Each structure stands twice: as C-alpha cells, then as structure tokens.
Amino acid sequence: MMRVAIVTGGTRGIGQAISLALKDAGFSVVANYAGNQETARAFTQATGITAYRWDVGDHEACIHNCNEIAAEFGPIDVLVNNAGITRDATLHKMSFEDWNEVMRINLGGCFNMAKACFPGMRERGWGRIINIGSINGQAGQYGQVNYAAAKSGIHGFTKALAQEGAKSGVTVNAIAPGYIDTDMVAAVPEAVLEKIVAKIPVGRLGHADEIARGVAFLASENAAFITGSTLSINGGQHMY
Numbered sequence: 699m700m701r702v703a704i705v706t707g708g709t710r711g712i713g714q715a716i717s718l719a720l721k722d723a724g725f726s727v728v729a730n731y732a733g734n735q736e737t738a739r740a741f742t743q744a745t746g747i748t749a750y751r752w753d754v755g756d757h758e759a760c761i762h763n764c765n766e767i768a769a770e771f772g773p774i775d776v777l778v779n780n781a782g783i784t785r786d787a788t789l790h791k792m793s794f795e796d797w798n799e800v801m802r803i804n805l806g807g808c809f810n811m812a813k814a815c816f817p818g819m820r821e822r823g824w825g826r827i828i829n830i831g832s833i834n835g836q837a838g839q840y841g842q843v844n845y846a847a848a849k850s851g852i853h854g855f856t857k858a859l860a861q862e863g864a865k866s867g868v869t870v871n872a873i874a875p876g877y878i879d880t881d882m883v884a885a886v887p888e889a890v891l892e893k894i895v896a897k898i899p900v901g902r903l904g905h906a907d908e909i910a911r912g913v914a915f916l917a918s919e920n921a922a923f924i925t926g927s928t929l930s931i932n933g934g935q936h937m938y
C-alpha cells in the first residue's frame with residue numbers, strides 16, 4: 699500500500715514542489731492550504747493531489763482534518779511542516795499581532811500537526827516528520843525577529859521530537875532553505891534582495907524543487923538513520 703504524506707502549505711511555492719516530489723517518489727500525497735482557494739483548485743486539477751483547507755495555527759482544525767484525511771486516504775506516515783508566513787518589520791515597528799501570527803502559524807503549526815500525526819506514527823513503528831526551518835532561523839535576519847524566532851524554534855522542536863521518535867522508527871528532521879525564488883522572497887524590496895543575493899556564493903536564488911528533493915530524500919528509506927538533523931540548502935550563504 700502507498701504511504702500517505704501530508705504537506706502543509708502544499709499547493710504553492712516550496713510546498714507545491716514538495717507535494718509533487720513526494721508524489722513522484724510514490725507517496726499518496728494530500729496538501730493543506732490556508733487561503734488561496736483558486737490556486738489550490740488549479741493545483742488539484744493539474745496534479746490530481748487533493749487539497750484540504752484549514753489554518754495550521756488552529757489546533758482543533760489540525761486534529762479534525764488529519765482524522766478526516768486518515769479516514770479517507772489511510773494513516774499519515776509522512777508529515778511535512780512547510781506552512782509559514784512572514785510579517786517583516788524592524789522591532790520598533792512590529793506589532794504584537796505580527797509577532798503572534800508568525801509564532802502561531804509557523805511554530806504553533808508544527809506542534810498542532812505533530813500532535814495530530816506523531817502518535818499514530820509511533821504506534822505503527824514508522825514515520826517521517828520533516829520541518830521546514832530557514833537560514834534566517836539559523837543566522838537571524840534584520841527585520842524578522844518574529845520569523846527568525848519561530849524558525850529557530852522549529853530547529854529546536856525538531857531535535858527534541860527526534861529524541862522522542864527514534865525508538866519507534868519515527869525520524870524527525872529539518873531543512874533550512876536559503877532564499878528561494880518564491881512569492882515570499884519576491885515580496886522582499888528589490889534593493890534589499892539584490893544585496894542578499896550578492897552574498898550567496900552560488901550567485902543566485904534557489905529553486906523550490908531544490909528543497910523538495912531534500913524532503914523526498916529525508917522521507918525515503920535511505921534516510922532511516924538520519925534523525926534530529928538539519929539539512930541547509932542555501933547556496934552557501936550560511937555554512938552552519
């Protein structure tokens with residue numbers, strides 16, 4: 699039977715590439731999305747991958763929808779916590795809401811989804827959790843105390859949960875993408891982005907499928923002995 703994989707934020711950007719890479723790798727993939735229904739519909743039409751809409755920052759919604767997905771597709775074997783938002787501003791301009799929303803969705807989403815999926819993986823003795831962190835959670839970034847804190851939190855969360863899952867065949871790893879050519883990065887002011895790209899040794903932005911290939915590897919049998927690790931995919935921008 700095909701293993702079931704769920705990708706949060708799985709219909710756009712890096713998440714879309716991850717959904718496709720896991721489908722190509724032979725998983726039965728379900729994508730979650732929060733807002734953009736039109737894009738999600740087009741994604742499902744083009745790929746045949748079912749998309750479910752809910753907010754990963756909503757604990758009850760995560761439990762409810764994961765139960766529905768398990769009933770429809772089978773137990774969830776692979777969880778990719780990819781959903782995330784930015785609310786960039788320097789601290790003196792950042793509102794409490796900007797802080798809270800990023801923590802609630804980017805970091806809280808990982809907890810909510812793990813609560814929904816991890817117990818079943820443990821019981822069945824096999825599972826893969828892959829959390830999408832960020833170079834900015836490793837190195838910090840001007841104008842991102844919220845995002846950097848949440849992403850840094852994801853790296854700690856990964857190492858803690860990896861210790862809990864190891865005995866039960868559940869690996870928990872993170873990928874720390876650098877600057878990838880997605881809508882999120884396109885929203886960075888052009889002049890700021892030019893300076894950032896100038897500091898990437900490889901000399902360009904990354905592509906979403908370059909992250910997705912890392913996820914597919916970590917989800918595979920070949921990665922069974924890798925847990926609690928962070929794979930940095932950033933063109934050499936930060937060597938960690």
Ligand code: CAA
Pocket residue numbers: 784786787788791831832833834839840841842845875876877878882883886887890
């Ligand atoms: N280091 C030091 N100083 C900096 C700086 C930096 N990296 N960036 C900006 N500054 C300085 C500017 O030079 C400016 O100084 P002066 O007033 O003396 O000229 C001052 O800070 C104010 O800068 P801005 O005019 O840019 O301020 P702003 O309030 O208009 O915007 C900002 C601030 C929203 C943070 C904007 O700079 C910005 O968007 N920066 C990009 C943040 C970023 O990289 N986000 C990543 C998004 S993608 C992502 O997060 C995905 C991922 O995982 C990698």
